[in-house]
Amino acid sequence: MRQIQMVDTRTQYHHIKAEVDQAVLDVMESSAFINGKPVQEFAGNLSAYLGAKFTIPCANGTDALQIAMMALDLQPGDEVITPSFTYIATTEVIALLKLKPVFVEVDPKTFCIDPAAIEKAITTRTRAIVPVHLYGHAAPMEAIMAIAKKHNLYVIEDNAQAIGCDYTFADGSKKKTGTIGDIGCTSFYPSKNLGAFGDGGAIFTNDEALSVKLRMIANHGQQKRYYHEMVGCNSRLDTIQAAILDIKLKHLDEYIAARRSAADFYNKAFGGHPKITIPYRAAYSHHVFHQYTLILEGVDRDALSQYLATQQIPSMIYYPVPGHKQKMFEQFGSGSQVLPVTDWLTERVISLPIHTELDGEQLAFITQQVLAFINK
Numbered sequence: 001m002r003q004i005q006m007v008d009t010r011t012q013y014h015h016i017k018a019e020v021d022q023a024v025l026d027v028m029e030s031s032a033f034i035n036g037k038p039v040q041e042f043a044g045n046l047s048a049y050l051g052a053k054f055t056i057p058c059a060n061g062t063d064a065l066q067i068a069m070m071a072l073d074l075q076p077g078d079e080v081i082t083p084s085f086t087y088i089a090t091t092e093v094i095a096l097l098k099l100k101p102v103f104v105e106v107d108p109k110t111f112c113i114d115p116a117a118i119e120k121a122i123t124t125r126t127r128a129i130v131p132v133h134l135y136g137h138a139a140p141m142e143a144i145m146a147i148a149k150k151h152n153l154y155v156i157e158d159n160a161q162a163i164g165c166d167y168t169f170a171d172g173s174k175k176k177t178g179t180i181g182d183i184g185c186t187s188f189y190p191s192k193n194l195g196a197f198g199d200g201g202a203i204f205t206n207d208e209a210l211s212v213k214l215r216m217i218a219n220h221g222q223q224k225r226y227y228h229e230m231v232g233c234n235s236r237l238d239t240i241q242a243a244i245l246d247i248k249l250k251h252l253d254e255y256i257a258a259r260r261s262a263a264d265f266y267n268k269a270f271g272g273h274p275k276i277t278i279p280y281r282a283a284y285s286h287h288v289f290h291q292y293t294l295i296l297e298g299v300d301r302d303a304l305s306q307y308l309a310t311q312q313i314p315s316m317i318y319y320p321v322p323g324h325k326q327k328m329f330e331q332f333g334s335g336s337q338v339l340p341v342t343d344w345l346t347e348r349v350i351s352l353p354i355h356t357e358l359d360g361e362q363l364a365f366i367t368q369q370v371l372a373f374i375n376k
């Protein structure tokens with residue numbers, strides 16, 4: 001049996017090696033390492049795939065979030081509502097820009113921000129909501145957009161874990177996550193569903209004026225070289241990464257299907273077990289399974305994880321400390337905040353290996369070992 005990994009980027013590379021190697025060599029030969037042709041080609045193809053009017057490539061997903069927030073002219077002290085149960089990048093950039101992160105609860109079924117909790121957290125200083133499509137399941141965007149409209153708030157989607165995910169509205173129409181709010185952000189970190197061979201990110205919007213501003217901010221606040229109209233930053237997607245991503249984009253739907261089929265295998269093995277809750281799927285959301293995350297009840301999670309490690313099966317806790325309990329945010333007094341659903345999930349979740357290259361033998365071994373420990 002091939003060694004089991006949380007993400008197997010090497011085997012995935014081997015399937016497209018000839019094409020990727022040639023694309024990288026072509027960039028080297030052109031020597032247009034920065035803003036070479038593949039960057040705009042990839043951005044165009046990604047826009048078409050997502051149905052976004054504008055795609056602005058940048059250096060990573062954290063920058064994408066930062067640039068998005070910089071483009072909205074938020075003032076120091078303005079409040080941004082965000083889940084506590086997410087990766088640190090979502091909330092860190094809020095504090096970095098001297099804004100105030102306001103942590104709210106998630107729905108224990110979908111792991112995504114709870115619209116009722118958003119409503120309760122709104123004050124006169126609230127300016128934006130940052131929902132996260134966690135683990136590849138969409139946040140309830142229709143409800144979030146309605147709240148945003150009612151209270152005149154911006155919505156920035158953190159789509160780092162859900163690229164390619166379809167959202168179905170009540171009227172049956174569909175959109176890709178990341179294209180529903182005012183701005184969408186994603187990451188091409190190697191382990192993400194559309195992963196580069198290094199860092200990368202992108203920002204999406206359907207608003208032309210906003211797209212111009214986002215592009216300027218990512219490029220030192222300039223449109224015309226050396227004429228800097230606003231404070232920006234330097235955030236670019238390398239040409240080599242864009243060339244690789246353009247090839248992988250053609251396989252994204254296939255990659256998503258492979259993740260979903262691995263999740264189906266797990267679901268069949270774990271579904272109905274009294275101590276295991278398998279990932280829920282809301283009717284409005286497709287699930288692209290960036291992570292396959294179980295909720296365990298009455299199981300010593302750390303002991304399970306250690307046991308799996310002895311069997312060469314990796315597992316992860318995403319995330320062991322929620323935002324409101326991070327020392328980084330003590331300045332906001334969030335440590336005293338009580339978020340029981342978030343705390344409850346934090347103590348019970350465990351993520352199993354999921355990627356495009358898991359085979360039947362590996363999946364059977366993982367499920368067998370997990371159940372052997374839990375049923376012991």
Ligand SMILES: *Cc1c(COP(=O)(O)O)cnc(C)c1O
Pocket residue numbers: 060061062063086087089090132158160161186187188189199200201
């Ligand atoms: C990966 C990730 C990011 C940040 O992306 P980087 O490219 O690593 O900067 C932001 N938010 C979420 C939810 C992520 O999973």
